Structures are given as structure tokens and as C-alpha cells.
Amino acid sequence: MHPQLTRSFCAIATVICAFSASPAWSAELDPQPIKPELQRLIGQMYPNMRSVYEDLHAHPELGFQETRTAAKLASEMRKLGFEVTEGIGKTGLVAIYRNGAGPTVMVRTELDALPMEEKTGLPYASKAKAQYNGKESFVAHSCGHDMHMTSWLGTAQALLGMKDKWKGTLMFVAQPSEETVTGAKAMLADGLFKKFGKPDYAFALHTGSMPYGMVGYVAGPATSNSDSLDITFHGRGSHGSMPDKGIDPVLMASRFVVDVQGVISREKDPMEFGVVTVGAFNSGSAGNIIPDQARLLGTIRSYKSEVRTKMHEGIERTAKAEAAMSGAPAPEVKLVKGSDAVVNDAALVGRTVKLFKAALGDRNVIPISPITASEDFSDFINQGVPSMFYTLGVYDPKKVAEASQPGGKPLPFNHSPFFAPEPEPTFKTGVETMTLAVMNVMQ
Numbered sequence: 365m366h367p368q369l370t371r372s373f374c375a376i377a378t379v380i381c382a383f384s385a386s387p388a389w390s391a392e393l394d395p396q397p398i399k400p401e402l403q404r405l406i407g408q409m410y411p412n413m414r415s416v417y418e419d420l421h422a423h424p425e426l427g428f429q430e431t432r433t434a435a436k437l438a439s440e441m442r443k444l445g446f447e448v449t450e451g452i453g454k455t456g457l458v459a460i461y462r463n464g465a466g467p468t469v470m471v472r473t474e475l476d477a478l479p480m481e482e483k484t485g486l487p488y489a490s491k492a493k494a495q496y497n498g499k500e501s502f503v504a505h506s507c508g509h510d511m512h513m514t515s516w517l518g519t520a521q522a523l524l525g526m527k528d529k530w531k532g533t534l535m536f537v538a539q540p541s542e543e544t545v546t547g548a549k550a551m552l553a554d555g556l557f558k559k560f561g562k563p564d565y566a567f568a569l570h571t572g573s574m575p576y577g578m579v580g581y582v583a584g585p586a587t588s589n590s591d592s593l594d595i596t597f598h599g600r601g602s603h604g605s606m607p608d609k610g611i612d613p614v615l616m617a618s619r620f621v622v623d624v625q626g627v628i629s630r631e632k633d634p635m636e637f638g639v640v641t642v643g644a645f646n647s648g649s650a651g652n653i654i655p656d657q658a659r660l661l662g663t664i665r666s667y668k669s670e671v672r673t674k675m676h677e678g679i680e681r682t683a684k685a686e687a688a689m690s691g692a693p694a695p696e697v698k699l700v701k702g703s704d705a706v707v708n709d710a711a712l713v714g715r716t717v718k719l720f721k722a723a724l725g726d727r728n729v730i731p732i733s734p735i736t737a738s739e740d741f742s743d744f745i746n747q748g749v750p751s752m753f754y755t756l757g758v759y760d761p762k763k764v765a766e767a768s769q770p771g772g773k774p775l776p777f778n779h780s781p782f783f784a785p786e787p788e789p790t791f792k793t794g795v796e797t798m799t800l801a802v803m804n805v806m807q
């Protein structure tokens with residue numbers, strides 16, 4: 365992936381946290397009497413949803429190019445009776461269904477796939493190609509967004525099948541280009557919440573390498589703040605044999621790469637998460653020439669805003685100090701804020717987790733650690749929408765258990781060319797949990 369692009373949500377740790385965030389909420393909804401009807405609806409829709417899933421999987425599209433995907437979702441939602449508006453944030457869509465007075469609840473899916481080759485060998489594996497950064501690239505749904513879309517459609521269908529059991533407005537949002545963490549911003553800039561109203565709650569799920577039938581949750585930060593670093597050191601070009609006649613930008617930039625880690629290890633609170641990675645170092649053309657500049661590209665991750673600010677200050681100070689030490693002009697330092705951390709609403713997580721436990725059993729609803737990757741679902745949350753982003757397991761529990769044994773073969777994470785959820789159980793738990801979560805706030 366291009367180093368300036370922030371990596372999106374991927375690796376999901378299933379490490380159980382020391383703290384479980386389940387205050388004594390009384391669930392408004394008792395899932396037990398509803399489950400038989402919900403499961404019947406899910407079973408009934410599954411054959412059609414399976415073919416939608418395979419079709420989406422076999423025809424992935426890159427961010428802001430998801431025209432076929434969006435058209436398919438729009439058509440399915442119109443069939444259900446939703447009022448669909450396409451082209452919000454270029455390729456995004458919004459589907460509204462009004463069912464009496466009550467809260468507006470948003471359910472988000474992503475539309476985009478990744479510029480990579482799929483190697484799962486599945487009969488419906490993608491062979492698609494598209495232009496990416498000026499080159500032809502394979503395209504694959506290796507982050508599970510096809511499963512998110514199918515669960516999103518299934519949830520819409522299940523909610524309409526049980527519309528005597530909730531009141532309010534459904535706001536189903538399909539956003540483009542999550543992988544570049546720019547699609548949510550594009551939809552908001554296009555007036556998403558101005559044209560359709562700001563929802564009272566929002567939910568999103570993401571597949572992860574946990575056992576199917578299980579979901580993982582975090583109260584508070586669930587993903588990281590993701591910022592980009594772009595620093596150019598200006599030196600003075602010279603002959604490689606005459607370093608005293610120039611100012612060496614390679615030396616300055618090299619010192620920066622090493623010294624900036626001192627910001628992490630010596631300045632940041634060691635108990636707080638923070639990462640700086642220089643992923644691209646570009647300078648020079650030949651061994652006997654001291655070039656006149658060096659450009660570094662990197663990524664900066666954190667959970668808390670005070671840690672983020674401290675790291676940005678330290679990175680900038682270190683870059684300037686390296687240049688001053690060489691007697692060079694001040695470097696150009698661009699530290700650009702990308703996506704913010706997804707911060708789940710603790711109260712909403714508390715009541716939803718209680719409901720999930722009642723539906724799936726305590727052992728299938730587990731607290732997980734926040735991940736270091738990023739997600740732009742945060743852009744919707746930061747408009748002041750109490751939200752919950754949770755993880756949906758995708759693998760055979762036996763295989764997950766085997767993989768965790770010493771010497772066990774690790775299962776592919778999101779963004780692996782081998783990432784392949786088990787469609788049926790993943791879909792069924794996705795629809796069951798999302799439908800219940802939405803109904804729970806619409807009582």
C-alpha cells in the first residue's frame with residue numbers, strides 16, 4: 365500500500381482485556397422471544413444473500429470506483445422498500461426507511477475492496493483488475509467488506525420483516541473508500557447529515573479472525589488515530605568525495621529515523637500506545653553524489669489526543685534539530701491528521717453487550733483489545749453520534765483453537781490474500797447481532 369495512505373482496519377487482536385465494560389444495564393429488549401422468528405427470517409433469506417455475497421466477492425471495486433457495487437446495493441434496498449439516494453460522496457449511498465416516531469439509527473457498511481491479488485482458490489474468487497496509482501492491479505475483497513455489505517442487506521431485510529417490533533427511522537449508509545480513510549469525509553462533505561439528518565445512534569461491524577458465532581467489543585477507543593508524516597530535509601549537493609563542500613541530507617534524514625524513536629521511548633508515557641514508522645526514504649541517484657534533499661514518508665498512530673499532540677511536537681522538534689545540527693536550512697515538516705480513533709460510546713456498548721450476551725451466550729461475546737489500525741467510521745462518530753463498532757468472527761472455532769496451539773498454523777488476517785470468512789455462520793451472526801442492536805435502541 366502507498367506509504368502515505370493510512371492502513372485501514374485489519375488485524376484484530378482477540379486478547380481478552382483485563383477490564384470488562386459491562387455496567388449493570390437493563391437491556392430494553394429481551395432477545396429470547398424474538399430469536400426464533402429472527403432466525404427463521406435469516407434462514408429464509410440466506411440462499412439469496414449467499415448469491416449476492418458471491419457476486420460482490422467476485423466483482424470487487426476500488427475506492428470511489430464502486431459503481432457496480434453501489435448499484436447492486438441500491439437495487440436490493442429499493443426492492444425492500446427503502447428510499448435510496450445514490451451518489452453521496454461520489455459513489456456512496458443512503459437508504460432510508462421510516463416506521464413511525466422514534467430514533468434515527470444508522471447502520472454503516474463499506475463498499476470498497478483492496479488493490480491486491482486474491483489467493484484463496486475459492487470458486488467465486490476475484491479475478492478482477494483495475495487501475496491503481498497508474499498501474500493495472502488485481503482487486504480483491506480481502507478485508508471482508510463484501511461480508512459487511514451482505515450482512516447490512518440482511519439486517520435491513522430482517523428489520524423490515526419484524527417492523528411491528530420497533531419504531532423510528534432506519535438510515536442505512538454504504539460508504540465508499542474506507543481503505544483510504546477518505547470515504548466517510550466525502551459523504552459528510554456532500555451533506556450526508558444535513559440532507560438526511562444526524563442519526564441518534566450508529567452501528568458498524570467488521571470481520572476479524574475470531575471464531576464464527578462470536579463477537580468482540582471494546583468500550584472507548586477501538587482503533588487508532590492515523591496521521592501521515594512527510595518530511596523533506598534540504599542539504600547542499602556536492603561530490604561524494606568532498607562532503608565538506610556540501611550539506612548531506614542523507615545523514616540528516618538517517619539521524620532523524622533513529623532519533624525520532626526517542627520521542628516514543630523517552631517522551632511519550634510508556635503506558636500509552638503510540639507508533640512512528642518511517643516507511644519510505646527517498647534520496648539520491650548515484651553513489652558518488654551527495655544529493656541536495658532527502659524525503660521521508662511515514663505513519664503516526666495513537667489512541668489519545670494528548671499522546672497524538674505530544675508525538676507531533678516531538679517529531680517536528682527532532683526534524684528541526686537534525687537540520688540545525690548539520691547547519692542546514694529548516695526542513696519542510698508536514699504532519700497531516702488522517703482519521704481519528706474510533707471511540708465507542710461506553711453506555712451504548714454496555715447495553716448492546718448485555719443484549720448480545722443474552723442472545724449468543726456470555727462466552728460468545730468477548731472484550732477485545734483496541735487495534736492499532738484505523739477506520740474512518742470515526743468521522744461519523746465525531747459529528748456527535750453515540751456509536752458502536754464491533755468485531756464479527758469468521759473462522760471455524762476448531763481451526764482457531766488449532767491455530768492458537770504451539771506450532772499451529774496462523775489463520776489469515778484481514779488484508780491477507782488468503783482471507784476467507786466462512787460465509788454462512790458469519791453472515792447469520794452478523795445479521796442476528798446487528799438486527800438486535802438496532803431494535804434495542806428503537807424500543
Ligand SMILES: [Zn+2]
Pocket residue numbers: 372373374507543778779
Ligand atoms: Zn481493510
Ligand SMILES: [Zn+2]
Pocket residue numbers: 372373374507508509542570
Ligand atoms: Zn476493512
